[in-house]
Amino acid sequence: MTIFRFSNGHVVTPAGVRNDATIVVEDGRIARIDDATTDQAVDHAIDLDGGWLMPGFVDTQVNGGGGVLFNDTPTVEGIAAIGAAHRPFGTTAFLPTLISDTPDVIALALDAVDAAILAGVPGVLGIHIEGPVISPARKGIHDPTRFQDLDDDLLALLTRPRLGRVMVTLAPERVTAAQIETLTAAGVLISIGHSDADHATATAGMAAGITGVTHLFNAMSPLVHRAPGVVGAVLDDQAVYCGIIVDGFHVDDAVLRIALRARPHDRFMLVSDAMPCVGAAEKSFVLQGREIHVENGRCVGADGTLAGSDLDMAGAVRNTVDRLGVAPEIAAAMAATYPAAFLRLSQERGTLQVGRTADWVMLTHDLHPVGTWIGGASAA
Secondary structure, three states: OEEEEEEOOEEEEOOEEEOOEEEEEEOOEEEEEEOOOOOOOOOEEEEOOOOEEEEOEEEEEEOEEOOEEOOOOOOHHHHHHHHHHHHHHOEEEEEEEEEOOOHHHHHHHHHHHHHHHHHOOOOEOEEEEEOOOOOHHHOOOOOHHHOOOOOHHHHHHHHOOOOOEEEEEEOHHHOOHHHHHHHHHOOOEEEEOOEOOOHHHHHHHHHHOOOEEOOOOOOEOOOEOOEOHHHHHHHHOOOOEEEEOOOOOOOOHHHHHHHHHHOOHHHEEEOOOEOOOOOOOOOOEEEOOEEEEEEOOEEEOOOOOEOOEOOOHHHHHHHHHHOOOOOHHHHHHHHOHHHHHHOOOOOOOOOOOOOOEOOEEEEOOOOOEEEEEEOOEEOO
8 A cells, every 4th residue: 555645736536626635545546535634644745836636648649659650660669668758748548559551560550559468568558540441532641552441351350359449540431330330349449530521421420339539620521511521520419539639730729619619528538649759859750651850849741741749648738728728627637537438448547536547647837747657656
């Protein structure tokens, strides 16, 4: 048993924000949360100095970090390096994300994530496979030569039992309702992304079992007053979980503020969409043969196409507060509680409450990270 006492700050819990708290950890989980004024002896007394203690961030879209791109290094070592690069920024759980690639690479990545979970690599919850069943018209930085239909072989590969969560981003216009139902019956979490679907097709996909949206507004048919597209279908829906990239580049702040007024906050997830440059000194990298440069925090290809981000989750939380006017405790939930719910892991993580993993991040008063704990142990 380890006892932490946090005082003089803001502790984000499901019951509200507390000024202080004593958190008792047993076997990597929160066993009890008491007032910090209790008389019991503590192992760690931590003065938040006006800062914040938030549940550890859960990032469902992590392409890379620490100089490593998951597509290039679909191995246990590659996953561990990516996770280590993001931990200093408060990410305690994540889905390594594979950008559209061949079935052979997809198989390697799926097996690597299983192996990483078995090896106990901190924070690995599963995998996000973004493509290759997506629209050439909304390809973004993805390589269209790697796109393909959802044939029987790929369907079998994606539905094979796995140790963690499997999230797949696809374009609903490229699959049938029966294929969506087959994926969801196998436990696959489906997200709309890189899609040129019309409103009816997107809505039908959600009715068939799609529960997520990958980087809302980016790489999808926009909202037009006589053609609502994917964006219109999503804004009109109150149930699907939307990933948003709050970096000032992917979506205008005003548009995100409008989206937050249109739908429940608990259906938004902050994501980093991070590339190898996060947590790395070298900011340029190669993506499937293309040189990507980071210009003032913006990842772009030679033609100016956005290529993921140089964003970390603490930065996403800070931007959500500073740029969008969201309360810090709501931004924390968008970075932890709501993605955990999307992944159907609310009973495991995403909040500071009894029974959940003892994962948390400590931040300054202006939301810069100063420490990360996983299972009650300091991780960064």
